[in-house]
Amino acid sequence: MSFRTWVMKWLTTTDHKDIGILYIVTSIGFLLVAGSLALLFRVQLAFPYSNFLVGSEYYQAVTVHGLVMLLWFASPFAIGLANYIVPLQIGAKDLAFPRLNALSYWLYLFSGILLLLSAFTSAGAPDVGWTLYAPLTARIYTPTVGMDLAALSIFMLSLSITIGTINFMVTIAAMRAPGMGWFKLPMFTWSMLFTMLLMLWAFPPLMVGAAVLFIDRNLGTEFFLNPAGGALLWDHLFWFFGHPEVYILLFPALGAMADIITTFSRRPIYAKKYILTAFLIATIISFIVWMHHMFITGTNIYTRLFYSITTILISIPFEMAVMSFIFTLYKGRLIYTVPMLFAVGSLLNFIIGGSTGVYLGSIAIDRGFRGTYWVVAHFHYILVGTVTLGLIAGLYYWWPKITGRMYSERVGKIHFVLAMVGVALTFLPQFVLLDMPRRYFTYDVPEWLTLNQISTVGSFIFGVSMLVGLANFLLSLVKGPPAPSNPWNAWTLEWFIPSPAPKHNFHGVPIVREDNTVVFASEEAIEKYGIESIRKGEVDIPSTPLAGGQHGAHASHSTHHIATLDPLILSTGFFLAFAGLVLSKPVMYLGVIIAMAALARWLWKDVRNLFVEDLPGYVENWPFPKDKIRSAMWVFIASEIATFGSIFSVYFFIRFNPVGKFMSDAWPPGYLVHDVWLGLINTVILFTGTLLFTLVYLGVKNGNEKLSLIGLLGTLYMAILFLVVKYFEWGELLAAGLGLDAGIYMQAYYLTTGAHGLHVFLGVLATTYLLLKLFHGTLKGKQALSEVLAVGIYWGIVEMVWTLVFPLYYLV
Amino acid sequence: MEKIMRDFAKYLGVWIVLVATAVIEVFFVLEGITRNPMVFVVAVALFQSALIALFFQHLREEPIVIKGMTVSGAILIVILIVSAVTSVLTCTPYFPG
Amino acid sequence: MDILPTQAVWWELFLLFTAVGIIVAGSVTAFFIYNLIKYRAKGRVDESPAEAEKGKFRIMVESSISGKSKYLLFVTGIIVFILIVATIDETLYLEFTPPADEAVVIMVIGFQFGWQFEYSVGGETIKTINYVVLPTDTLIEFKVTSRDVFHAFGIPEFKNKIDAIPGILNSMWITTPEEPGIVYNAYCYELCGAGHSLMVGKVIIVDKEEFFEAYNAGPEVFGEYVNSVISQYRQGGALG
Ligand code: HEM
Ligand SMILES: [Cu+2]
């Protein structure tokens, strides 16, 4: 392969395995950046009177470190592993939407670059802490463009995450190999499913928060500045994301640890159903604990007590999970390979990190601990000790599968010992520093000095351990011995195929039989015997899954992965548009043009039905429809509910905030400000548009093109009419002096109707797409029907949101 | 064609209910008939949303699965009824104003 | 004064959590490490379920659950219940300022980058920046807010802190020690900008009688008194 084709392969790939590798490599890059920053500020803390890294620079380092570690290293690293492993574990050929998967990756990469770009602007990266507390982030307190870039990078990352979430959920839900029932899924896949559930609901508030922050800074609104919204509004939005985020980070690591511990104890995971229940409970409760980050904000004490109780309660499911890991070891035959060492090491750290977190759940104790190094020690024990080491365990575990090569066990063990010592030396002293405020670059309490210096030494040991690990991996790539297909004698599907996984993953369709044995059946065999009888073990079919690279016999299975530049170009467009928005208008226009062109190119391929791929009839999809597009739309709707939920909570928070009552711009009843009749007309227009869309459905279903055409044109007409009315309405309001400077209630109005209008606009695009398909003669058949239904569901959510927007702003 | 028209008539029915409730909502709020407008409009919005969601459940080609269908459908119907009752109640003296 | 100080409450609860933590996490860890050592594989691990049956691959699903795990859940439940009850009890105590015969109310206003303290004496406001003088053995209530961004006001020794948020007035109380002459650091516990690390206030404890004598003598005397204590401290002189 020439260098050029090699580069093109990575730029155009949509193969989940390649993208997994891209994610892993990129996230390790971000780890190195953020890790180096940490070492820098640890040096400053060891010499508190020095001027090595102080003031704004210190805080820039802290902020970038936090943001990058959480959002651009830990999560994406897990997503990278999941990209490679999850489809293999469930017996799928790829993720549900390979091109969207590539889009996720490129958006992720460019969003990270966007953030790092801020470090090269004149005033540097943001220096406000990864929590971005308002109102410090407001333009008047932080005028730097770095802050704007950071807000946009978070927004862009949220897009990437949302797309990825949809992709994974549909894949796990509806693309499992025949016989791979829910309870047969390996723990890692399960944990990724919970991660996705959390992401689906946690990221929209962050996305809304980042968008509003950007608007505040650039259009003069004051959501996070006006005390009616202000610091507490940001706190709520941020921590509603922030707490689930910590489980988003944790679950993949626990899942990897579970698989590893199972394999190397030579026992099945103990009480799988208990752990899964525990994870489910933790997932649910994690959405009602966020105010434990606001224990000393002085909000209503009984509300805070509620959150205190839920927080302490959430330790129970995790305790169950830990116990079941330990019971798996009990009476096992433990083999201490490198991944196993890392897994049990992270479990040990998890016990320390978890039990020190329980303290913080108690309001009375948190009054002492909030904002101190105890908190830092707690979450680093989890984030570094558990999450990072757990995921590294995963990398060591799946490395042979991913690269086809083994590594040096000896060097791996050195890596392990150094990492454990490093974590302990770095973070144990910080528990003792329980009075020291976090994010201080200097202090003059002599007792704190030695502890900080120990911690700094520890952090360098940890840094060295990571270099050792990196060297181990690189050496393995260069001259590691080839890996057998199942080096660990493991019991999950990914180990039943060659290492590295072949391009098409499986020869034949993997079928999990009732006795839990797996056969790999050819399409012909499936045709001949039927899935059911193979699954029940009534017929014994020959299967040669390990014979690598023979396409001939199973030609029908060799998926050719789509190679396309569209995702890369589209993300580049986004990147230029966002960077340009802050730095240079012409670049922005260029970016917008590129993005639009890429999108058009992308959709044009779909108009021509170039990549129609039905789910095969035999996939395991209970209880979801055998329809990727429609399932994806439902998942998207769920995330939309969180998005608009966040926007409406902004409304309710501001409107019912007692602080706001004392403001000069208290919220007037809607009908005094807005034209009720215009609003009502728009309501009817929107309802009618959706009604007409049902004609499209009926038309496609019954093969009546004329009906579809009427429906599409009618919907388009109504949707555009809606936007035109909105346009005039805004114009009138502006003319009447009710612009963005007319008070926070007008700002909320523009925010909400703007977000809704944007959705109407996207609906127009989607409907136009269907219209093009109609003209092109491809709006027929099963594929078209699911697309039509998906767009219909989309119009439904646009309509539902309006049923709330209209009365909340126009009436009451 | 006749079957299509019959299907369409159902959707038209939903549309009529949606439009009618929207008009009634405006009328009740502007005339001050409802005692607690905030609760009232949220209830009406929930009612309309549940109706729309049920409508899409109906549109679906094959049911997701009987179980999933009944669960989500049942939830939607409960929301529909509760919100309808609430919205009516907010216009009566039995509701705290 | 017979008010249980905030730090006493805090340490009590901290020790309770620590005791429980050591018992629970300790025994879990002990069992964990015991397993790690006891069940390590000796010699060759031979079997491979994959190869056991030629041409067949087996996935591993689940082991049975022993009844013991239910006990465990029960025990955890009780422990967590104890922690919750103790938390509620102590939290409510800290949350509401206890009644006291003598209490001093002090306004604390955070700003970039420092603390402004305000006494109200005889209808007038005495302001100090970054230094605050407090009497011994007295209940102090801080009313805390911010003039610009989000700060948090706390004095580590009293194990109590509260956010200073623009537009919001929060309160927090402590009781001062009986010995005069101690100086505490008051820190900002929320990142508030480039000078956050420099937001260290000094809390100077002076003799109660002296303090109230000046306090009762009216704003002018009190202002002078406070300033003299502060400048005395800044010159490194002994207090009192
Ligand atoms: C036993 C379970 C846990 C409990 C009870 C718990 C409790 C808490 C509490 C109450 C805080 C707020 C402390 C404060 O700021 O005053 C906190 C902070 C934090 N926790 Fe945990 N936690 C647990 C597990 C985790 C896990 C699993 C993670 C990560 C994977 C995590 C990551 C964090 C982070 C990042 C913060 C700091 C947020 C900041 O920057 O302020 N925690 N934890
Ligand atoms: Cu949390």
Ligand SMILES: [Cu+2]
């Ligand atoms: Cu500060």
